[in-house]
Amino acid sequence: MSAFSWSRVTAVLVKEFKQLTRDRVTYAMILAIPVIQLTLFGYAINAEPRHLPTAVLAQEDSRYARSIIAALKNSAYFEFVAQARSAGELDRLVRTGDAQFAVTIPGDFSRRVARGDNAQILVEADATDPSSTGPAVAALSALPTAALSHDLTGAVAPRGQGKAPFEVITHARYNPEAITAFNIVPGLLGVILSLTLVMMTALSVTRETERGTMETLLATPLEPIEVMVGKLAPYVLVGLAQTAIILLMAGVLFHVPMSGGWIGLSLGIALFITGSLALGFFISTLARSQLQAMQMSFFYILPSILLSGFAFPFRGMPAWAQWLGEVLPVTHFLRVVRGSLLKGQGLGDQWRELLALTAFVCVVTALAMARYRRTLD
Amino acid sequence: MTRDGRLSPHAAEKTTALAIDVHGLNKSFGDKHVVNDVTIQVAEGRICGFLGPNGSGKTTTLRILCGLLTPDSGSGQALGFDIIRQADEVKLRTGYMTQRFSLYEDLTIAENLQFTARVYGLDRRGERVDKALERLGLASRRDQLAGTLSGGWKQRLALATATLHEPRLLLLDEPTAGVDPKARRTFWDEIHALAAEGLTVLVSTHYMDEAERCHEIAYISYGKLIARGTAEEVIAHSGLITFHGEGPNADRLAHELAQKPGVETAAAFGAAIHVSGEDRAALEAAIAPYRREPYQWREVPPTLEDVFIQLMGRSQDNVQ
Numbered sequence: 001m002s003a004f005s006w007s008r009v010t011a012v013l014v015k016e017f018k019q020l021t022r023d024r025v026t027y028a029m030i031l032a033i034p035v036i037q038l039t040l041f042g043y044a045i046n047a048e049p050r051h052l053p054t055a056v057l058a059q060e061d062s063r064y065a066r067s068i069i070a071a072l073k074n075s076a077y078f079e080f081v082a083q084a085r086s087a088g089e090l091d092r093l094v095r096t097g098d099a100q101f102a103v104t105i106p107g108d109f110s111r112r113v114a115r116g117d118n119a120q121i122l123v124e125a126d127a128t129d130p131s132s133t134g135p136a137v138a139a140l141s142a143l144p145t146a147a148l149s150h151d152l153t154g155a156v157a158p159r160g161q162g163k164a165p166f167e168v169i170t171h172a173r174y175n176p177e178a179i180t181a182f183n184i185v186p187g188l189l190g191v192i193l194s195l196t197l198v199m200m201t202a203l204s205v206t207r208e209t210e211r212g213t214m215e216t217l218l219a220t221p222l223e224p225i226e227v228m229v230g231k232l233a234p235y236v237l238v239g240l241a242q243t244a245i246i247l248l249m250a251g252v253l254f255h256v257p258m259s260g261g262w263i264g265l266s267l268g269i270a271l272f273i274t275g276s277l278a279l280g281f282f283i284s285t286l287a288r289s290q291l292q293a294m295q296m297s298f299f300y301i302l303p304s305i306l307l308s309g310f311a312f313p314f315r316g317m318p319a320w321a322q323w324l325g326e327v328l329p330v331t332h333f334l335r336v337v338r339g340s341l342l343k344g345q346g347l348g349d350q351w352r353e354l355l356a357l358t359a360f361v362c363v364v365t366a367l368a369m370a371r372y373r374r375t376l377d
Numbered sequence: 378m379t380r381d382g383r384l385s386p387h388a389a390e391k392t393t394a395l396a397i398d399v400h401g402l403n404k405s406f407g408d409k410h411v412v413n414d415v416t417i418q419v420a421e422g423r424i425c426g427f428l429g430p431n432g433s434g435k436t437t438t439l440r441i442l443c444g445l446l447t448p449d450s451g452s453g454q455a456l457g458f459d460i461i462r463q464a465d466e467v468k469l470r471t472g473y474m475t476q477r478f479s480l481y482e483d484l485t486i487a488e489n490l491q492f493t494a495r496v497y498g499l500d501r502r503g504e505r506v507d508k509a510l511e512r513l514g515l516a517s518r519r520d521q522l523a524g525t526l527s528g529g530w531k532q533r534l535a536l537a538t539a540t541l542h543e544p545r546l547l548l549l550d551e552p553t554a555g556v557d558p559k560a561r562r563t564f565w566d567e568i569h570a571l572a573a574e575g576l577t578v579l580v581s582t583h584y585m586d587e588a589e590r591c592h593e594i595a596y597i598s599y600g601k602l603i604a605r606g607t608a609e610e611v612i613a614h615s616g617l618i619t620f621h622g623e624g625p626n627a628d629r630l631a632h633e634l635a636q637k638p639g640v641e642t643a644a645a646f647g648a649a650i651h652v653s654g655e656d657r658a659a660l661e662a663a664i665a666p667y668r669r670e671p672y673q674w675r676e677v678p679p680t681l682e683d684v685f686i687q688l689m690g691r692s693q694d695n696v697q
Contacts, residue, residue, distance in 0.1 A: 212479035219443050219473040220496045221465060 025292045029299070040321070041306050048135045049316030055082040055099035057090045059107035063151055068105065068121060071147035077136035078103075094173065096349045097335060100126045100133065100315065109166070113148070119166035128342045130178035132313030140168050174342045182257065185250045186337040187310040190330045192246060194276055194304050197239050201280025202293040204231060210289055224372050232277045239273035250341075261340030264350040268336035271357040275329045278364040285371035304330040332356040396421045396546050396577035397442065399453025399460060404437055404446060411437045412448070413600035419579055419593075421545075424572050426591030427581040430689055434600040435581040436476060439548045442579070443473045456545055467546075469497070472539035476550045478531045480538060482524025486515055489523050490538060497542040509537045529560025536567060540576075547571065549580040553587065565590050585682045594681075596688055603688055612684055617641075619653040619679040620664055624672035637663035642686045653683045 021027050054072070058065045072078040082099060084090035093099040104122040112119035123140060125133040144164035152165060175182045208214040217227060250256040279300065287293035305311050307321060308330040314322065325331045332353040339345035339353075347354075397419040404412040412434045419425040427435050440446040442455055444464030452459070458466040480489045490509055494502040510516045513533055523534060532552055539547065549568075553561045565587065572578055572592075580591070588594050589608050596604040596611070604611050622630070628645035634652050635643040639659020643652045654660040668674055 211482070212475055212477040213481060215445065215475050216473070216479040217496075218445055219468060219471075219475075220493070221468050221498075222496055 023289075023292070025287070025295060029295045033299075037302060040303065040324075044307060044317045044321035044324075045312045046316035046318075047131065047312060049132050049313045050076045050136075051079040052077060052100045052133070052136055052315055053081040053098065054078040054101040054103060055084050055090055055093040056080055056103045056105070057084040057087060058105045060105065060109055062110040064110045064113055064148060065105045067151050068143070068147045069103070071143060072103065075136075075139050075143075077139050092349075094124060094126050095343055095345060097126065097339065101136065113152075113165050116165070120169050121166060122169045122171060124171045124173055126343075127172035127175040127178055128338050129183045129309070129313055130172070130175060130180060131183075132315060133172070134178070137170055137172070140170060143168055181254045182342060183338065184310075185246075185254050185256050186341050187334050189243060189246045189250075189337055190272065190308070190333045191301075191305055191310055192242060193239055193272060193333075194330055195301055196242060197235055197273060197276035198280040198283065198300060199294065199297040200238065201232060201235055201277050202283040202287065202297050203290050204235075205281060205284030206287050206290050206293040209284070224369070228281060228368075228372065232281065235277055235280075236273055239276070240269075243269055243273075256341060258341055259344030261343075261345045261350070264336055264345060264347050264354065265340040267347075267354055268333055268340070268350070268357060271354065271361055272329060272333040275357060275361040275364060278361060278368050279329075282364055282368035282371065285368060304328050307331070309334055326356070329357055329360045332360075394421050394457075395419065395454075396423075397425075397453075397455050397579060399442070399455070400451060402438065402441055402451035402453070403449045404434075404441060405449055411600050412441065415451075415597065415600070415602050417579075417595055417602065417605075419577055421577050422572055422575050423592045424568060424578040424580065424590075426588045426594040427579055427597065428583070428588055428594055428685065429581075429597035431583075433598050435597055436550055438597065439473070439550050439579065439581065442467075443471050443548050444468050445473075469542075470544050471546045471548060472542070472544035474532075474535050474539045474547075474549045474552050476554065478535060480523050480531075480535055482522065484523060485520050486510070486523050486526070486534060487519040489534065490541060493538045493541050499542055505541060509541055513537050527560075529556045529564070532556055532560070532564060533567070536564065540571060545576060547576055547578045547580075549578065551581050551583065553582065553584065561587070585680070585685075588681055596685065598689060603691075604684075608681055612679055612681060615679060615684040615687060616655050617653050617679040617684055617687055618655065618657050618660055619651055619677050619683055620660065620674050621646075621677040622650045622652065622664065622667065622672055622674045623648070624667075627672060630667060634663060639663055641690060642683060644683075644686070651677075651680075651683060653679055653687060655687075 020030075056069060058069075069080065073080065078101060082093055084093060084102070087104070090099075090102045090104065094102050102122075102124040104124075106120070106122075109119055109121065111117075123137075125137055127133050144166050148165050172178060205214075208217065247258075251258060280297070283293055283296045283300075287296055303324065307317065307325040308314070308328050309325065310330065314325060314331070317325065335353045336345075336350050336357075339350055343349075395418050397417055399418075400416045402412050402415045403410070415434070415438055417425075417438070427439070429435055437446060441448050442460060444460065444467055447461060452461065454460065455467045456470050458470075460467055481492070484492065487506060487510065490506045491502060494505055499505055507516070510519050515530070515534070523531070526534060536549075536552065539549075547568075553564055556564065561584070568578055568580070569590075580587075582588060591608070593607050594605065594611060595602055604614070606614065626648075627650045628648050631643045631645045631650055634640055634650070637659075639654045639656045640652055640663050641654045643650060652660065652664055654663075664674060
């Protein structure tokens with residue numbers, strides 16, 4: 001043919017634009033992705049979380065202790081959620097994740113401050129996610145000089161001058177060296193499983209509809225549940241294979257600690273794989289083409305990365321975003337995986353997350369079965 | 378043949394058992410009434426051609442018969458089983474071939490057959506698959522991917538798959554669309570061989586030569602069954618009169634003649650022209666100006682196509 005022709009390009013261009021706006025899901029995605037995702041993530045993501053849940057074990061009820069707690073609160077990084085009665089209880093609160101910080105004020109604190117005898121308080125941080133605790137830990141350095149400034153008057157006034165009246169011992173637990181990989185690698189397990197399983201199942205079922213083979217399947221004696229089980233079972237194996245690869249690499253290459261919690265971890269993995277497959281199946285009952293299935297999967301995966309606590313600290317998000325995050329199964333799965341590998345959580349510490357995953361599996365499976373029709377009506 | 382979609386005299390004989398016997402089927406999608414009060418009866422071992430314009434409800438009717446769609450109203454039996462309550466029994470004994478090639482293109486020919494054999498829980502699977510491959514003449518290509526077959530072969534493979542479980546009823550939805558004449562002939566030879574073994578076939582088609590190869594035909598338009606019987610019966614009952622005109626550029630008269638009163642259809646056939654209508658006097662008046670040299674006119678029996686075009690035009694009038 002002749003040389004490059006703009007009018008022929010225009011013909012293709014006009015056709016392409018028309019097709020783009022013909023598919024309503026694509027059209028919605030073009031507009032919804034920037035609007036929803038921007039509002040969602042623009043407001044939700046905060047790399048410097050404040051108001052972190054903190055538990056306190058005050059072994060003495062003194063003016064100094066109260067001042068220290070008030071000073072911690074005023075820093076806006078710490079929010080006191082529990083008053084522990086014993087060291088064991090304090091430990092449990094951090095292990096379950098109910099508290100991200102544990103503050104211990106020893107019984108002889110006031111006496112030592114007054115005597116100028118090496119007074120100390122202990123702040124333990126759950127450092128599984130070092131990026132979320134980092135800023136709060138840094139803020140602690142200003143505490144000893146400022147916290148007691150109003151209390152040290154009269155006879156004890158000299159304690160307020162010169163050397164700080166007490167010392168803050170910080171103890172980063174579970175990940176003392178603040179290795180980011182320890183947090184990210186277990187998290188990747190959840191993200192990779194969602195990415196492959198949801199998308200693969202959504203596409204595999206939609207492909208049958210798109211190619212017309214579903215019509216042939218429906219005309220055979222196959223029952224819907226038989227189609228669903230038969231189609232999903234291979235992907236259970238895919239999920240398990242991926243899990244094995246990721247855990248192996250996490251141990252060998254990144255030296256991620258494997259502290260235990262194997263029962264909870266296995267249950268979590270089983271529930272999460274099932275839930276992801278059910279979700280993929282559900283998407284395939286909504287999507288009319290593979291392209292739509294792809295877009296819908298993507299719409300699920302983006303918040304799974306950003307709002308689940310994988311990429312950004314969960315507690316840095318405003319309440320509404322945390323609530324959204326709680327709906328995502330990845331959020332609960334990440335807590336189970338990190339809890340097991342890094343903290344050695346037992347079933348007793350994980351039951352809430354496992355229950356949430358079970359609820360997700362039940363709801364999504366019910367939705368998928370209700371939407372999947374054995375006829376073409 | 379009747380035009381109201383009710384029992385035809387042919388089907389009413391009831392001398393043989395009916396493989397398909399459904400009454401007053403209705404199906405709507407939204408406000409579109411796709412199947413409107415359709416009644417069909419097909420005797421066992423017969424090949425019934427299912428004809429009608431695109432979008433007339435043929436596919437929907439076939440899907441209702443094989444349990445893929447639930448009718449809004451209407452009832453009936455297929456192979457003696459209730460099509461709604463006993464859909465599973467019907468499915469077990471029915472082979473259904475969709476309009477598109479709907480086997481797995483990324484499985485081999487043999488794998489497609491094996492899959493179907495498993496789904497139907499057939500015994501002697503290997504033997505059945507081998508036999509089907511041999512009958513198809515594909516034994517040497519059994520490990521070839523189904524997607525690489527040509528259109529004609531794909532349809533024959535689909536037919537072999539649809540009949541692997543030895544169904545008693547075969548529902549074929551435009552099985553030969555886009556297939557070359559030789560492959561179509563082979564395909565139809567197979568259908569006749571199956572019917573000779575006692576299989577009942579309901580096949581939708583747009584090809585007139587295929588319609589003529591059916592034992593009987595049913596014509597559906599805008600969801601309504603408007604004609605049925607053997608090809609001869611449908612032609613005889615149409616009341617249509619057709620004149621065949623020849624002469625230089627006779628085919629170019631089609632447009633002009635179609636406008637004349639009394640002319641229902643005027644269509645070019647190569648260099649000749651077919652003019653049809655029900656009113657002999659009006660028809661003769663219409664062609665009178667051209668009944669002179671060099672044109673030559675003679676009355677011919679209408680073809681099935683003439684009748685269908687007439688039926689199509691008429692049912693459209695009914696709708697408007």
